[in-house]
Amino acid sequence: xxxxxxxxxxxxxxxxxxxxxxxxxxxxxxxxxxxxxxxxxxxxxxxxxxxxxxxxxxxxxxxxxxxxxxxxxxxxxxxxxxxxxxxxxxxxxxxxxxxxxxxxxxxxxxxxxxxxxxxxxxxxxxxxxxxxxxxxxxxxxxxxxxxxxxxxxxxxxxxxxxxxxxxxxxxxxxxxxxxxxxxxxxxxxxxxxxxxxxxxxxxxxxxx
Amino acid sequence: xxxxxxxxxxxxxxxxxxxxxxxxxxxxxxxxxxxxxxxxxxxxxxxxxxxxxxxxxxxxxxxxxxxxxxxxxxxxxxxxxxxxxxxxxxxxxxxxxxxxxxxxxxxxxxxxxxxxxxxxxxxxxxxxxxxxxxxxxxxxxxxxxxxxxxxxxxxxxxxxxxxxxxxxxxxxxxxxxxxxxxxxxxxxxxxxxxxxxxxxxxxxxxxxxxxxxxxxxxxxxxxxxxxxxxxxxxxxxxxxxxxxxxxxxxxxxxxxxxxxxxxxxxxxxxxxxxxxxxxxxxxxxxxxxxxxxxxxxxxxxxxxxxxxxxxxxxxxxxxxxxxxxxxxxxxxxxxxxxxxxxxxxxxxxxxxxxxxxxxxxxxxxxxxxxxxxxxxxxxxxxxxxxxxxxxxxxxxxxxxxxxxxxxxxxxxxxxxxxxxxxxxxxxxxxxxxxxxxxxxxxxxxxxxxxxxxxxxxxxxxxxxxxxxxxxxxxxxxxxxxxxxxxxxxxxxxxxxxxxxxxxxxxxxxxxxxxxxxxxxxxxxxxxxxxxxxxxxxxxxxxxxxxxxxxxxxxxxxxxxxxxxxxxxxxxxxxxxxxxxxxxxxxxxxxxxxxxxxxxxxxxxxxxxxxxxxxxxxxxxxxxx
Numbered sequence: 001x002x003x004x005x006x007x008x009x010x011x012x013x014x015x016x017x018x019x020x021x022x023x024x025x026x027x028x029x030x031x032x033x034x035x036x037x038x039x040x041x042x043x044x045x046x047x048x049x050x051x052x053x054x055x056x057x058x059x060x061x062x063x064x065x066x067x068x069x070x071x072x073x074x075x076x077x078x079x080x081x082x083x084x085x086x087x088x089x090x091x092x093x094x095x096x097x098x099x100x101x102x103x104x105x106x107x108x109x110x111x112x113x114x115x116x117x118x119x120x121x122x123x124x125x126x127x128x129x130x131x132x133x134x135x136x137x138x139x140x141x142x143x144x145x146x147x148x149x150x151x152x153x154x155x156x157x158x159x160x161x162x163x164x165x166x167x168x169x170x171x172x173x174x175x176x177x178x179x180x181x182x183x184x185x186x187x188x189x190x191x192x193x194x195x196x197x198x199x200x201x202x203x204x205x206x207x208x
Numbered sequence: 209x210x211x212x213x214x215x216x217x218x219x220x221x222x223x224x225x226x227x228x229x230x231x232x233x234x235x236x237x238x239x240x241x242x243x244x245x246x247x248x249x250x251x252x253x254x255x256x257x258x259x260x261x262x263x264x265x266x267x268x269x270x271x272x273x274x275x276x277x278x279x280x281x282x283x284x285x286x287x288x289x290x291x292x293x294x295x296x297x298x299x300x301x302x303x304x305x306x307x308x309x310x311x312x313x314x315x316x317x318x319x320x321x322x323x324x325x326x327x328x329x330x331x332x333x334x335x336x337x338x339x340x341x342x343x344x345x346x347x348x349x350x351x352x353x354x355x356x357x358x359x360x361x362x363x364x365x366x367x368x369x370x371x372x373x374x375x376x377x378x379x380x381x382x383x384x385x386x387x388x389x390x391x392x393x394x395x396x397x398x399x400x401x402x403x404x405x406x407x408x409x410x411x412x413x414x415x416x417x418x419x420x421x422x423x424x425x426x427x428x429x430x431x432x433x434x435x436x437x438x439x440x441x442x443x444x445x446x447x448x449x450x451x452x453x454x455x456x457x458x459x460x461x462x463x464x465x466x467x468x469x470x471x472x473x474x475x476x477x478x479x480x481x482x483x484x485x486x487x488x489x490x491x492x493x494x495x496x497x498x499x500x501x502x503x504x505x506x507x508x509x510x511x512x513x514x515x516x517x518x519x520x521x522x523x524x525x526x527x528x529x530x531x532x533x534x535x536x537x538x539x540x541x542x543x544x545x546x547x548x549x550x551x552x553x554x555x556x557x558x559x560x561x562x563x564x565x566x567x568x569x570x571x572x573x574x575x576x577x578x579x580x581x582x583x584x585x586x587x588x589x590x591x592x593x594x595x596x597x598x599x600x601x602x603x604x605x606x607x608x609x610x611x612x613x614x615x616x617x618x619x620x621x622x623x624x625x626x627x628x629x630x631x632x633x634x635x636x637x638x639x640x641x642x643x644x645x646x647x648x649x650x651x652x653x654x655x656x657x658x659x660x661x662x663x664x665x666x667x668x669x670x671x672x673x674x675x676x677x678x679x680x681x682x683x684x685x686x687x688x689x690x691x692x693x694x695x696x697x698x699x700x701x702x703x704x705x706x707x708x709x710x711x712x713x714x715x716x717x718x719x720x721x722x723x724x725x726x727x728x729x730x731x732x733x734x735x736x737x738x739x740x741x742x743x744x745x746x747x748x749x750x751x752x753x754x755x756x757x758x759x760x761x762x763x764x765x766x767x768x769x770x771x772x773x774x775x776x777x778x779x780x781x782x783x784x785x786x787x788x789x790x791x792x793x794x795x796x797x798x799x800x801x802x803x804x805x806x807x808x809x810x811x812x813x814x815x816x817x818x819x820x821x822x823x824x825x826x827x828x829x830x831x832x
Contacts, residue, residue: 003810003812025386028311029378029382032382036416043421047446051435135434137435140433140434141435144423144433162807175810
């Protein structure tokens with residue numbers, strides 16, 4: 001494969017993410033990896049639901065006292081919007097418009113960073129209230145589930161930043177198109193997991 | 209690898225093995241690593257049996273006994289059986305589907321080194337005061353209160369090794385989905401490839417729960433988590449569910465590839481097509497599916513209630529149906545065949561009754577009421593050794609003899625092989641058959657000694673003598689391997705003379721690009737078809753001779769795994785030493801830096817020119 005081969009929107013293939021043999025492998029492999037991630041998060045969700053509101057006698061924070069929906073709503077909007085912007089980026093990837101793709105990915109990363117900052121704020125706020133990791137079984141399972149998602153967001157941010165800067169001067173080719181595309185798959189996956197967290201943790205927590 | 213720069217000397221040789229991404233070499237490294245841990249786990253087993261030779265024995269203390277049984281189980285499952293099977297999958301499966309390599313050679317190597325470093329991490333515990341002592345299942349009512357760092361070695365070591373397994377599983381799946389040679393439809397894939405496929409799919413869904421369970425355990429013990437501490441609202445049953453949602457599929461991850469191995473050996477040495485190929489494939493898929501539905505049969509006595517117990521009992525017994533289909537297919541493959549009793553065939557024939565006995569005792573325990581009676585007795589020990597040794601280990605030993613000439617280009621001695629077989633086979637039944645009765649007579653498992661006069665003395669004595677026989681078998685195998693390697697008599701492409709599948713169409717050992725030209729697959733057992741049509745060259749090529757694309761080697765997998773290894777020690781000694789925390793941070797930093805280097809450095813591989821392949825082919829032709 002020639003990394004320096006320049007395409008035009010006309011010669012650029014319709015499905016650049018799976019245009020080469022290696023790319024097909026990465027594409028299928030990444031979908032399978034996400035399948036494994038689903039099971040990983042399912043285990044975390046099951047544990048959280050089993051340990052929700054469980055703690056030592058006399059030292060209990062309940063989900064109703066703790067969660068504040070407005071903050072979580074803003075976080076949700078940031079993350080959902082970032083998924084949309086990554087779709088725009090993939091639209092430009094298909095059309096071989098490198099600059100616009102980079103721009104939309106930059107916006108995606110920026111929104112993701114905003115989400116992560118709010119999550120850090122949320123966690124520090126809870127810790128200040130006395131709801132620490134070792135506080136109860138509930139707190140351990142809460143921080144582990146939501147924190148694992150947050151960790152995935154952080155990894156995604158490092159990933160896309162590396163991609164944006166690494167390829168800034170090279171433009172699109174069939175080698176990095178797959179890398180950009182799998183990132184977008186990953187980012188949507190994170191978003192879907194968040195929808196479940198929003199429902200199973202926050203909404204169900206506030207409702208009771 | 210390529211003939212351009214062949215440096216000589218020990219350094220270059222070592223560097224080659226540390227950086228290799230060739231699936232055949234990685235397969236050999238898996239065999240070496242797995243074989244080493246198999247011997248280690250075997251020594252632990254013999255020590256256990258020596259302790260139980262006589263009543264009231266005080267050779268080994270109760271604490272050390274707990275460490276021995278824990279490490280024996282953990283080592284044999286995670287560090288011996290699975291890696292050795294991975295070795296054969298790596299070495300053989302890509303050849304069977306006519307692929308150049310696996311889908312992700314780099315990740316293949318990363319999986320190997322994570323297994324090696326995870327295994328070393330676990331076993332270094334012997335030299336650092338205490339080995340894990342909460343059983344291979346590490347039930348958390350024991351594990352979170354275990355003193356010292358034993359259980360931490362378990363949780364972190366398995367986490368590192370398990371990560372490698374998960375990556376290898378994805379790798380095999382993609383290889384089989386995307387890299388089959390032209391004509392190799394799913395229903396023409398050899399059974400070993402099929403079982404690799406299903407076992408890999410099971411790894412993909414069984415290992416993430418283990419990852420999470422080990423993560424919980426690590427955090428409970430080292431970072432103030434409360435998942436399993438009931439005084440803080442935690443629940444130890446969560447561990448049991450998570451562990452067995454992983455652990456039950458795990459036994460099928462082990463046994464399915466063994467089924468695949470036997471499904472290759474029966475047709476080869478009965479010189480007859482595998483009976484009921486299609487039903488074999490569907491039975492494999494069905495076992496893979498049902499394997500996930502039955503985990504709670506390990507928890508009948510926990511108190512889940514009779515409804516749950518009944519559902520899991522029925523689901524458990526349902527697995528006997530596809531397994532029975534397989535057993536009859538193997539028998540009918542032999543029926544009317546012209547059978548050649550080689551060493552691999554001996555193992556295959558011996559496997560059927562041995563494994564059926566293990567399967568039948570499994571069905572017995574699938575009946576929840578009977579399980580209440582048998583629970584935690586030696587009957588359980590007898591049952592799972594009958595399926596794991598009588599199925600998986602016999603499969604591994606069969607595959608070792610069967611594929612040794614393909615992997616190393618030289619044939620293991622049949623005479624010594626038969627000696628290994630008979631000592632091991634007799635020793636195996638001697639050790640474990642009597643344990644069924646020990647269970648009925650009331651001997652509980654996991655006890656480090658027993659009182660005189662309970663009627664258990666003779667049975668334990670017999671069992672221990674059997675273990676010695678098995679050890680002799682393994683020692684003879686090692687001698688066989690050494691003698692064979694020293695003699696190094698070269699063999700041709702198809703040393704058994706009756707090879708049916710594609711791996712027998714290429715040289716022994718295969719060139720690093722596997723096939724000079726990608727083969728055309730014309731049906732099930734394609735090499736057999738070509739042979740019976742008189743095609744001397746082995747197999748029809750699907751493409752004209754052209755340049756071959758190959759991946760570059762890399763040291764990064766080794767370095768990345770070493771980073772996790774350091775971080776593991778850091779996490780363990782984080783609080784009690786001054787260097788612990790910095791080592792944890794440094795190890796993780798090291799891992800992420802090596803990961804980033806991999807991700808920003810373009811590695812497009814290289815091309816083997818047509819002329820070089822032609823040269824190789826001529827040289828090969830000249831040797832014949």
